[in-house]
Amino acid sequence: MPELPEMENYRRKLSDRILNIPISKVIVNREKSINVHPDEFQATLIGAKVIFVERRGKHLIFHLNDGRRLLLHLMLGGLLYMAKEEEERPSRSTQIEIFFGDRILCFIGLRLGYLHLLTAKETEKALRDLGPELMDRRMTKERFVRLLGTRRGALKSLLVNQHAVAGIGNCYADEIAFDAGIHPSAKVQHLSEVSLERLYDSAVKVLEEATEGGGYMEMPFSTDDRLTGGYDDQCKVYDREGEACVRCGTAIARIEQSGRKAFYCPSCQHEE
Incomplete structure (x- = not known):
């Protein structure tokens, strides 16, 4: 299961590649990996931009320009892969694909993991029981x-x-x-x-x-x-x-x- 270092590594790489690029296409191959109907999920994301990627524990939070969030937890077996061209797609099946210009962010292995579309308040509620982080500047x-x-x-x-x-x-x-x-x-x-x-x-x-x-x-x-x-x-x-x-x-x-x-x-x- 990805832990803090793996998710922080993903956060840094995503921050260099997807910020402020309009989402042009969304593919949902597994409805159980999201929390709303695929039509709503796609309609909300297409045209939106990710303006900030945050990590909290083992979660990633994609902040959208309309104030909403995508909350990701890869759980056991989950992976992220960024393909630039169609032929670069991973051999493993994808549960969700989000297109940022000519790049495709592939969510893989979300058998237990999820990518939920939430409001800021819902995101805060979902994460409120997490303990403090050792890498937080407030931790001494x-x-x-x-x-x-x-x-x-x-x-x-x-x-x-x-x-x-x-x-x-x-x-x-x-x-x-x-x-x-x-x-x-x-x-x-x-x-x-x-x-x-x-x-x-x-x-x-x-x-x-x-x-x-x-x-x-x-x-x-x-x-x-x-x-x-x-x-x-x-x-x-x-x-x-x-x-x-x-x-x-x-x-x-x-x-x-x-x-x-x-x-x-x-x-x-x-x-x-």
Whole structure:
């Protein structure tokens, strides 16, 4: 599932390609991926312009020039692809296509994901339960420590809880825990203030590096995209079961935690 770095990568690339270009055509191949009738969806978008692309957690918000919004959540398996010519279209089927001049923004894999047409107020309501973001300028180490100090439960479960902290999923929760040297099953309420401060530093470091590295998504955003997916090879533990730890050489292990896989180093990460 795309997480904060992947969605921020998409946001930056979209901001360079689609802003203030009138939408000339809209194709809806899967009605369940939108929240209104396809005729209304198409009629509203054709002729409209995206004036700003915002990211909130794992969501993208396309601000339209009439004040309305398109709220995107790719969920599990969702991808974006920008085709410039008809022959550049991806081989996978698309659920929605939006045409910006000679570019086509393809929404792929929206089996669980969605692109909803909303008012500003409806968008705010849809996102109101999301927790704060670690990359927000208002987030500080002190605030992070206070925030986690009110929580209980396993570290990984907390990091992927979008009501607690927005934007982190399975991959980066594991990478953050590894960088901080904390076991994914460690109880947050038992972590010292020093450990929580180290966790904050690791979270900021991993998310910044992953964002600048293009995230871990394998499929490029366009034919000339050389960045997207670049961070995949830099993951230290996620999906690396059996491989040698880059710190100590111990084999990376995998456990099941609340129905999720968690990858970690048995030697480097401790429950403290």
